[in-house]
Amino acid sequence: MSEAAVIGARPARIETGKFWIVPPAALLALLFFYPLALIARQAFFDDSGMANVAEVTRVLHSRFFLNALINTVSISVAATAGCLIVGLVLALILAFVPFPGSKFVARLIDTFIALPTFLVTLAFTFLYGSAGMLNAGLMEAFSLPLPPVNFLYSSWGVVLAEVTVYTPFILRPLLAAFSLVDRGQIEAASVLGARPLRIVRQVILPAAIPALIAGGSLCLLLTVNEFGIVLFIGAKGVITLPLLIYGKAIQESQYQVACIIAVINIALSLGLFGLYRFAAGRLGA
Helix, strand or coil, rough: HHHHHHHHHHHHHHHHHHHHHHHHHHHHHHHHHHHHHHHHHHHHEEECCCCCCCHHHHHCCHHHHHHHHHHHHHHHHHHHHHHHHHHHHHHHHHCCCCCHHHHHHHHHHHHHHHHCHHHHHHHHHHHHCCCCCHHHHHHHCCCCCCCCHHHHHHHHHHHHHHHHHHHHHHHHHHHHHCCCCHHHHHHHHCCCHHHCHHHHHHHHHHHHHHHHHHHHHHHHHHHHHHCHHHHHHHHCCCCCCCHHHHHHHHHCCCHHHHHHHHHHHHHHHHHHHHHHHHHHHHCCC
16 A cells, blocks of 8 residues: 555656756746847837837848948858868868977967957957057068058958957867878878878868868857957947947947847847757768
């Protein structure tokens, strides 16, 4: 009789244990989903609770929003392409062209992940700014009246800074993928007379494709939402979506406009994150 009671009570304890998910789910909803819901409500409804379709349409067709969207996409694509190229070249050198200190170099590159983005931008200002070391040296050497190098305060300066910051996100997965490449295949191809470029194209790159796609998707997501680099460089006329949201909310106090743009930025970010998860899942990265 007592055994039957114990057996009958056991499922009740198991069912009760399922409620442990409620507190973290409620905390997540309070700290994450509730603020997002407030942003969406502020974007699409006015103070009286009526849908504000006209304002949303006006913002989405405005020149400042379209320019910011174009700048965001173009800078992100260019920076991601640069990260893929630089990361692939560095990974090939570190993995297949061993030299003294290669492991130290790889770990040194990893440190960029831990650094705040504005520190890299500050270093670029000291190096390539109008009064930086490069311009000062060129002006003194050639008696130039004006700084000859001024790319830093343009979209290309933002791209260069983002490539420097986010290349490790490509490098690390590539090094992990290259560590699984069978060195015997490389040696066999070399013995058969295959040139290095052909070995890279036919033996090494197929193993790197999953890491390239997953890492590239992640870099694209991160560069779309980059705020510190664009703000700190202060490139003239280079306004991205995060910077536009900051300007409309903090500087101009146009909170509804800022929320509308924020919703678009969130939707773009979630789409890119879905692409990253899809690529990582399909390719086993």
